[in-house]
Amino acid sequence: MAKVKFKIPVKCGEKFELSVEDIASSGDGISHYKGYTLFVPQTVKGDMVFVEVIKTTPRFGVTRLIKLITHSADRTEPECPIYFECGGCQLQHIKYDEQMEFKKKAVKDSLERIGKIKLEFKPEIIPARQPFFYRNKGIFSLKRTRKGLKVGFFAKGTHNVVDIKDCPVLLEPINKIKEAIRRSIENKNVSVYNELHHKGFLRSLIIRQSAKTKEILIGLVTTEGNFDSSVIQDIAEINNTLKGNYKIVGIVQNINSLKTNIILGTENRLLWGRDYLNESLGGINYQLSLTSFFQINPYQTETLLKTVEEMLTGVKGTILDTYSGIGSISLYLAKNSVSPIIGIEENEVAIEDAKKSAERNGIKNCSFLAGTTEKHLKNFEGSSDTKAIILDPPRKGCSEEVLNSVLKIKPERIVYVSCNPSTLSRDLNKLCQEVYCIKDVKVIDMFPQTVHMETVVLLEKREINKKIGR
Ligand SMILES: C[S@@+](CC[C@H](N)C(=O)[O-])C[C@H]1O[C@@H](n2cnc3c(N)ncnc32)[C@H](O)[C@@H]1O
Structure with missing residues (x-):
C-alpha cells in the first residue's frame, strides 16, 4: 500500500502564537502546531511565544x-x-534547578529510548x-574583520566568531589573559588564519588554568611558521600584571596546517617556560600538557573521582582504567587502594603525563599502557585477574571491539563514565543484553x-546481583 504523504501544516514565513511544551536535547524549546513538531530557540517550557517559521522538513520545523x-x-x-549570540552555552536562560531536571530527564529518556533500559530507580543528579x-580551559577562535580582531566562540551552528x-x-x-593576548596580537599585527581561504598563521588560542595551583598554560595553534619573539615576550610579561599568585608557566605552539575543523595538530613546540602545568585534585599532583585531555570542571571532577571510587569499593584484584587520559581516575584510585590499576590511553603525551604523575606522587601500584583500548583489552581476555573495568570513552562511545572484549573478560564490575547519554545508552544496551545489570546511575553536572x-553508571554481573534495570 502506498504511504500517505504527510502534509506539512506550516510554511516558511508564517507567524503565529505557540506555547512551549518541553526542552529538546539541543536546548531549544519544543512546541507542536497541528501535530507538527516545531523547535523554538531561546525559550523555556511554559513560555507563550510569537514566532516565525524559518525552516521546514518532513519531520520538524524551526522557528524564530x-x-x-x-x-x-x-x-x-x-x-x-x-x-543569545554565542553558541557556547545553551541553558543560561533557564533557572539552575530546571537545568538539573532537564539533564536528569535527558539521561532517563536516552536510556529508555536508545538503551531499551527501564530503570527501577531514579538517577541521582549532583548539581x-x-x-x-568553573571552566578551566578556554579555546578561542580568531577572526580579523574590518572593525578589528574578534576573539571568542562560534555562534550556534556556524563558524562566525562572536567576540567575547x-x-x-x-x-x-x-x-583577563585572553584580553591581554588580544592586545599583543593586535599591536604586533600577528597574521590570523582565515578558514575560508585556508591562509594565515594563528588559528586558535588556548588558555588552560589550574584552579588550585593557579598555574596557567598558553597554547597558540598555528599553521607552519614562527612567531616574532617579541610576541612571545609580550605574552610572558602578562605575568607582571597578574594578581593573586596566578602565573603563566609556559607557552606552547601547536602546529595544525591541515584544512580541517579539528583544532589541534600533532606537533607541539615549546616557546617559553615549560610545556605542562601542575594540577592538584583529590590529593594528587597531576602533570597536565596542552594536548592531554582533562575534565574542564575541577570542582565537579573531585565529585566524579569520589563517585567512581565509591562504586568500586571492595573490589579485590586488577582494575583496568580504559581511556585513562593523564590517569586522573587511575592515580586517584591507586592512592587509596592496594589493587593493581592499569591505565590504557592512546595519546602518548597524556601517557607521559600519567607516568610522570605516578612517579611524583610515589604511586607504585599503577601502570600505564600506551595504545588503543581495542588493542590492549584483547590481552586481558582469557585471564581471570581483572575484577573491574572503567570505561571513559570520548563522545562517540566504545567500539564494538572494546565491548566484545569487555564481555569476554567479564569483570565483576564495570564503571562507565560518559559525556554522551546517546552512545552510553547504545553501549549499555549491548552490555546488559545477558551479562550485566545496572546497579547505580549518577548524573554529575x-x-x-x-x-x-x-553520567556515571555502575554495572554488576547478573549472577552476583538480582536484576535491577534490565
Ligand atoms: C573522555 S576522555 C577521559 C580521560 C580520563 N579518563 C579522565 O577522566 O581524565 C577520553 C580519553 O580517551 C582517549 N582515547 C580516545 N580513543 C581511544 C582509544 N580508542 N583507545 C584509548 N584511548 C582513547 C582520549 O585521548 C582521551 O584521553
Whole structure:
C-alpha cells in the first residue's frame, strides 16, 4: 500500500502564537502546531511565544522567536550579555534547578529510548556548587574583520566568531589573559588564519588554568611558521600584571596546517617556560600538557573521582582504567587502594603525563599502557585477574571491539563514565543484553549552563546481583 504523504501544516514565513511544551536535547524549546513538531530557540517550557517559521522538513520545523508573550516561571536572565549570540552555552536562560531536571530527564529518556533500559530507580543528579566561573580551559577562535580582531566562540551552528570579553563560565583569570593576548596580537599585527581561504598563521588560542595551583598554560595553534619573539615576550610579561599568585608557566605552539575543523595538530613546540602545568585534585599532583585531555570542571571532577571510587569499593584484584587520559581516575584510585590499576590511553603525551604523575606522587601500584583500548583489552581476555573495568570513552562511545572484549573478560564490575547519554545508552544496551545489570546511575553536572552532562553508571554481573534495570 502506498504511504500517505504527510502534509506539512506550516510554511516558511508564517507567524503565529505557540506555547512551549518541553526542552529538546539541543536546548531549544519544543512546541507542536497541528501535530507538527516545531523547535523554538531561546525559550523555556511554559513560555507563550510569537514566532516565525524559518525552516521546514518532513519531520520538524524551526522557528524564530519574535516576541515573548508570557514568561515561564523557569526562565531567568542570562549572566552573559552575548548569550543569545554565542553558541557556547545553551541553558543560561533557564533557572539552575530546571537545568538539573532537564539533564536528569535527558539521561532517563536516552536510556529508555536508545538503551531499551527501564530503570527501577531514579538517577541521582549532583548539581555543581559553582554554576558559573568553573571552566578551566578556554579555546578561542580568531577572526580579523574590518572593525578589528574578534576573539571568542562560534555562534550556534556556524563558524562566525562572536567576540567575547568576559565569559562567565570561564575561570576569571582566563578572560583577563585572553584580553591581554588580544592586545599583543593586535599591536604586533600577528597574521590570523582565515578558514575560508585556508591562509594565515594563528588559528586558535588556548588558555588552560589550574584552579588550585593557579598555574596557567598558553597554547597558540598555528599553521607552519614562527612567531616574532617579541610576541612571545609580550605574552610572558602578562605575568607582571597578574594578581593573586596566578602565573603563566609556559607557552606552547601547536602546529595544525591541515584544512580541517579539528583544532589541534600533532606537533607541539615549546616557546617559553615549560610545556605542562601542575594540577592538584583529590590529593594528587597531576602533570597536565596542552594536548592531554582533562575534565574542564575541577570542582565537579573531585565529585566524579569520589563517585567512581565509591562504586568500586571492595573490589579485590586488577582494575583496568580504559581511556585513562593523564590517569586522573587511575592515580586517584591507586592512592587509596592496594589493587593493581592499569591505565590504557592512546595519546602518548597524556601517557607521559600519567607516568610522570605516578612517579611524583610515589604511586607504585599503577601502570600505564600506551595504545588503543581495542588493542590492549584483547590481552586481558582469557585471564581471570581483572575484577573491574572503567570505561571513559570520548563522545562517540566504545567500539564494538572494546565491548566484545569487555564481555569476554567479564569483570565483576564495570564503571562507565560518559559525556554522551546517546552512545552510553547504545553501549549499555549491548552490555546488559545477558551479562550485566545496572546497579547505580549518577548524573554529575560538570557543564552548568550547557546541555552537556557527565553520567556515571555502575554495572554488576547478573549472577552476583538480582536484576535491577534490565
Ligand atoms: C573522555 S576522555 C577521559 C580521560 C580520563 N579518563 C579522565 O577522566 O581524565 C577520553 C580519553 O580517551 C582517549 N582515547 C580516545 N580513543 C581511544 C582509544 N580508542 N583507545 C584509548 N584511548 C582513547 C582520549 O585521548 C582521551 O584521553
